[in-house]
Amino acid sequence: xxxxxxxxxxxxxxxxxxxxxxxxxxxxxxxxxxxxxxxxxxxxxxxxxxxxxxxxxxxxxxxxxxxxxxxxxxxxxxxxxxxxxxxxxxxxxxxxxxxxxxxxxxxxxxxxxxxxxxxxxxxxxxxxxxxxxxxxxxxxxxxxxxxxxxxxxxxxxxxxxxxxxxxxxxxxxxxxxxxxxxxxxxxxxxxxxxxxxxxxxxxxxxxxxxxxxxxxxxxxxxxxxxxxxxxxxxxxxxxxxxxxxxxxxxxxxxxxxxxxxxx
Ligand code: ATP
Ligand code: MG
Numbered sequence: 137x138x139x140x141x142x143x144x145x146x147x148x149x150x151x152x153x154x155x156x157x158x159x160x161x162x163x164x165x166x167x168x169x170x171x172x173x174x175x176x177x178x179x180x181x182x183x184x185x186x187x188x189x190x191x192x193x194x195x196x197x198x199x200x201x202x203x204x205x206x207x208x209x210x211x212x213x214x215x216x217x218x219x220x221x222x223x224x225x226x227x228x229x230x231x232x233x234x235x236x237x238x239x240x241x242x243x244x245x246x247x248x249x250x251x252x253x254x255x256x257x258x259x260x261x262x263x264x265x266x267x268x269x270x271x272x273x274x275x276x277x278x279x280x281x282x283x284x285x286x287x288x289x290x291x292x293x294x295x296x297x298x299x300x301x302x303x304x305x306x307x308x309x310x311x312x313x314x315x316x317x318x319x320x321x322x323x324x325x326x327x328x329x330x331x332x333x334x335x336x337x338x339x340x341x342x343x344x345x346x347x348x349x350x351x352x353x354x355x356x357x358x359x360x361x362x363x364x365x366x367x368x369x370x371x372x373x374x375x376x377x378x379x380x381x382x383x384x385x386x387x388x389x390x391x392x393x394x395x396x397x398x399x
Contacts, residue, residue, distance in 0.1 A: 151179065151187070154221065154340055161220025165251040168243040171217045174300065181321035182338050184381040189345060192377050193337035199368035200297065200317045200333050201233070201349040206361040207295035207315070210235035211265075215242070218299045218339055219252045223259035225343035230261070232350035235297065238266035238289035240282050242302060265289035278308040290314075299339050301327045319343070323377040334370055336377040 142152045158175045161167035167175075204210045212235045214226060230237050239252050246268065253264050265286040266272075273291040275283045282305050285291050296309055299319040303326025309316050310330055318331040319339050328334040335342050353361065386392060 151182075155179075158217065158220055161216060161255075164220075164255070165245075165247050166220045166255055167216040168241075168248065170243060171215075171220075175217060178300075178321045178338065181381075184384060185321070185336070185377075186384055187338070189337050189341045190377075190380060192373055192380065193335055193342060194345070195368070196333055196335040196373055197337075197342055197345050198349050198353075199364055200335055201346050201353055202356075202361040202364040203295050203315060203317055203333060204229075204233040204235050204297060205350065205353060205356070206358055206365060207235070207293070209293045210295045211289045211293040211297070212237050213240045213290065213296060213298045213301075214238060214252065214256065214266075215240065215300060216248065216252060218343075219255050221340050222343040223255050225347050227256065227260045228347045229343065229350055232347065232354055235295075236263055236265050236289055237261055238286050239264060240266050240285065240290065242282055242305075275305075275308050275312060278305060283308070298327075298331075299343070301331075303327045303330060306330045323374045323381070328374055332370060333365075333368060334374060336374070 140156060142149050142156070146152060155175070158167055158172060162169070162172060210233055212226060212230055214237050218226065226237060229235070237256060239249055241248060249267055253267060256264055266289060271287040272284050273287050275285055275290075290296055293314060295315045295317065297317045298306065298309070301318050301320065306316055306318065306327045307330050316331045317333045318327050319335040319337065319342050320328045321336060321338060322328060323334070323336045328336065
């Protein structure tokens with residue numbers, strides 16, 4: 137299929153360019169067909185935050201980076217969509233935080249694993265965990281393909297970054313005492329609710345932002361980092377994120393922001 141050229145003056149150029157990256161990823165076997173649907177759902181939620189990174193997402197990104205930097209064994213779980221959208225930022229974040237990249241796919245096919253590994257290598261990755269030739273273990277209480285994890289990666293990790301995750305796996309990871317960090321535009325998804333830290337933002341904006349924060353915070357003391365992590369309240373953050381969406385939509389509808397509950 138020929139790649140569509142989006143004219144520079146198209147009002148939705150950025151969004152269409154990102155969509156093209158996902159379509160291209162699908163053609164290369166990186167993105168699963170279901171990944172196209174997941175992306176569309178993300179686009180809809182992005183509209184509801186005005187397609188911009190807000191202050192809440194900034195706070196969550198900082199806390200997420202602090203959690204990765206202060207972990208003993210941090211890991212970044214990679215699926216098709218995140219690989220198609222921000223491969224270079226994944227590699228850079230991995231290098232800055234010392235969190236290896238582990239391929240973990242819901243719709244596993246050897247061709248997909250290979251396509252994703254190739255894309256990560258092309259983006260500069262030198263070490264990739266989770267491939268079929270690696271030692272593996274299984275996560276109990278998870279029946280999908282994703283229960284198979286790398287013995288040196290997710291299996292032994294204390295902090296797991298799982299961008300664009302499915303709720304079932306988030307739940308399984310929490311049950312085995314992993315500290316879960318996610319990026320999910322839907323503040324009501326099971327993933328968003330079950331994670332320790334949820335960044336409600338588009339990965340195309342939040343991954344580069346996490347790289348920036350990692351550069352800034354990499355030399356901070358363990359105490360400084362821990363303070364940020366323990367000071368983060370995910371339930372409160374999600375509630376505010378949802379409130380921001382309501383206010384944004386109210387603004388669009390011309391009915392003004394929703395009043396804070398006095399009680
Ligand atoms: P859950 O299983 O957690 O309840 P779900 O079944 O509604 O969620 P999934 O298809 O499992 O959704 O996961 C995809 C999630 O990723 C959706 O919540 C979607 O909004 C979000 N998403 C898709 N694209 C992006 C993106 N580019 N950036 C951030 N989030 C995204
Ligand atoms: Mg799901």
